[in-house]
Every structure is written in C-alpha cells, then in structure tokens.
Amino acid sequence: MYTVPDQTGHTVVVTGANSGTGREAAKRLAAAGAHVILAVRNPDKGADALAEVLATRTDAQAEVRLLDLADLASVRAFADGLTGDLDHLDTLVNNAGVMVPPQRYATADGHELQWGTNFLGPFALTNLLLPLLLAAPAPRVATMTSGVANRGSIDFDDLDWERRPYRAWAAYGQSKLADLHLARHLAHLAAGRGWALVSTAAHPGFTRTNLQVTGPSMGKERQVRWSPGSLLPSMDAPEGAGSILLAAADPGAPSGAYYGPRFGLVGEPRPARLNRRMRDDATAGRLWSAAEEITSTAVPAR
Structure with a gap:
C-alpha cells in the first residue's frame, strides 16, 4: 500500500x-x-469514523464537520x-460522491x-476554500474522479439531464x-496566477465500497447488495485509497497530475492515462465558466 509521507502540522479536509476511500484516506493522513x-453528511456515521481515525495514534488530531455536497447552502x-x-x-x-441511482434524483438546488x-x-x-488554501505555504487540492470518466462526455445543452431520457451511468461519467x-483547469489557473497550489486528480480503479450500494439502492425497499463474486478484479478500500493519497500527499506529485491503479482496476497507484476528451482544455475552461455561474462562486481575484 502507498505510504503517506509525514503530514505533521498540516490541516486536511x-x-x-x-x-470507503474517504475514511481510509482520513485514517492514514491522521496516522x-x-x-x-x-467532512460528512451523516453525523452518526461521522462519529463512528472519527473514533477509528483517532485510534490511529495516541496523539491523532481529527474532528467532524457536517457537509452535504448536494446542497450549496451547506457547502457555503x-x-x-x-x-x-x-x-x-x-x-x-x-x-x-454518489454513483448510479436507479432514476433521476435532484439536489436541494434542483x-x-x-x-x-x-x-x-x-x-x-474548492472555490470557497481557495482563500484558506492560498494562505498555506504549499497548498494542495486532490479530486477523486473515476475510470468511468474515460467514457464520459459533457453535454452543455443538458448538464442536468432534464431533456434527455435519464441514463445513470452516462450521467455518472x-x-x-x-x-x-476541475482538477486540471485549477492547475492551469494556479500556474497562470503564480500560485504555489498543486491541483491533482485520481481514480480508485474498482474499489469495493458502499458507493456501489448506496446509489443503486435509492428509493428501493431493499438495499442492493454488492456481489463479492464479480468476475472483475477489485480492491478493498485500503488499496483503493492509494491513488487519492498519492495525489493529496506525495511531495513529488506535479500540479495537473492524474493517478490510478497500475492495472486500471487494481494495483499500486501510478500516473494514469488521459484520453483526448480529458485533455480538452477548451471544454475545461468552458465548463469552469458555466460552473462559476451555476454555483455563484469564483476563484479569488489575486
């Protein structure tokens, strides 16, 4: 497993x-x-995770704060x-994140x-926390994506899937x-403005977490069960968190880097391949502008 370098003195959200991978990352960063x-949506689950994080070492430092990413007021x-x-x-x-609910659901903001x-x-x-990040000597933003992004596309005419028949996997992609x-354009902005900020991205390959259960179970009387008998190779959270930990903590990770498991679905973290759509800087810039307008947030002027 990836060994997290010394993080003494660092504050990490x-x-x-x-x-899943978030809990594992929190544990190893605290350790x-x-x-x-x-940052969690459910306080009870957060308290349970906090106890496990604090048990990583006698002087571990951690706290829980509530955050619902599906509610922009909560984000603010x-x-x-x-x-x-x-x-x-x-x-x-x-x-x-959330993955493939069985039908189109809406956030608090629609x-x-x-x-x-x-x-x-x-x-x-990210935009709202940039002033705090830029006050740090060597700030970093690491964003979790997915291997499904390889098949993703951005439909600027219907970003919210209101006009097309809803396809959960396509919406996820x-x-x-x-x-x-987001990660790559932030790296571009940081370089252009002379910020010390490093922005990276990672994907977890096929990591077995409740992500495969929570989304598909929405609205169902019985929880969808993850089948351990899948024919695809997969990892548990301790191995799957390696890519995001490398992206978030490795001193050698350059801004704009993208990491994933060596063999795509499984393996030690290493630089991952970017396909043509992932390298489309024009789309990234257009998307950033659209998201600024939608969320009413922007990067600091300086």
Whole structure:
C-alpha cells in the first residue's frame, strides 16, 4: 500500500470521510500526523469514523464537520465555518460522491444528483476554500474522479439531464469527467496566477465500497447488495485509497497530475492515462465558466 509521507502540522479536509476511500484516506493522513477534518453528511456515521481515525495514534488530531455536497447552502456554511476557525488550510481532498441511482434524483438546488454532488458541490467548495488554501505555504487540492470518466462526455445543452431520457451511468461519467476537468483547469489557473497550489486528480480503479450500494439502492425497499463474486478484479478500500493519497500527499506529485491503479482496476497507484476528451482544455475552461455561474462562486481575484 502507498505510504503517506509525514503530514505533521498540516490541516486536511477529506469529504466523504465516513466510509470507503474517504475514511481510509482520513485514517492514514491522521496516522501520518495531519489534523484531519472529516467532512460528512451523516453525523452518526461521522462519529463512528472519527473514533477509528483517532485510534490511529495516541496523539491523532481529527474532528467532524457536517457537509452535504448536494446542497450549496451547506457547502457555503461549511466553508464559512472553516474560514472563521482556521487561518489556513493545507489540503482539500474532494473525495465524496454518489454513483448510479436507479432514476433521476435532484439536489436541494434542483440539479441532477450525480452532477450536483460529484461536481457542482466540490467545485463550489474548492472555490470557497481557495482563500484558506492560498494562505498555506504549499497548498494542495486532490479530486477523486473515476475510470468511468474515460467514457464520459459533457453535454452543455443538458448538464442536468432534464431533456434527455435519464441514463445513470452516462450521467455518472459526465460528472466524473467534469471532476477531472476541475482538477486540471485549477492547475492551469494556479500556474497562470503564480500560485504555489498543486491541483491533482485520481481514480480508485474498482474499489469495493458502499458507493456501489448506496446509489443503486435509492428509493428501493431493499438495499442492493454488492456481489463479492464479480468476475472483475477489485480492491478493498485500503488499496483503493492509494491513488487519492498519492495525489493529496506525495511531495513529488506535479500540479495537473492524474493517478490510478497500475492495472486500471487494481494495483499500486501510478500516473494514469488521459484520453483526448480529458485533455480538452477548451471544454475545461468552458465548463469552469458555466460552473462559476451555476454555483455563484469564483476563484479569488489575486
């Protein structure tokens, strides 16, 4: 497994830290000495995760704060709270997400659930926390995407899937391609403005977490069960978190880098391939502008 370098003195936000790769990332960052803020939607699950994170070492530092990425008011409240309590933030790990609900659901702001939760929420959070990040000596933003982004496309005429028949996997792919554009365009902005900020992206391959259960189970009386008998090779969360941890903490990770498992679905983290659509800087810039308007957020003027 990837070994997290020393994080002593760093303050790190991990979204979706109550389970899966987020919980594993929070544990290992805290074990490496970071003060970890577990950003979670469910306080009870957050408390359970916090106990496990604090058990990583006797002097572990961690806390839980509530954040619902499917509600832009919650995103603003979370960012305002941090801004009032911290003088800087070293690292933001945009990890939380939702995957393939059985039908089109909407966020509190009326956006398609995967688009709102996986992209618009993290986008707004990143912009709102940039002043705190830029106050740190070597700030980083690591954003979790997915291998499904390889098949994703951005439909600017129907970002919220209101005009087309809803296709959950296609909507998921769009949201995760957008996450990759977020990471790469932020790296571009940082370079152009002379910021020390490093923006990276990662995907977890095929990692077994509750992501495969929670989304597909929405609206169903019985929870959809993950089948351990899948024919595809897969990993557990400790291995699957390697890519996002490398992206978030490795001192050698350059801005704009993209990481994933060596063999696509499984393996040690390493640089991942970017296809043509992932490298489309014009689309990334257009998407950034659209998201600024939708979320009413923007990068700092300086």
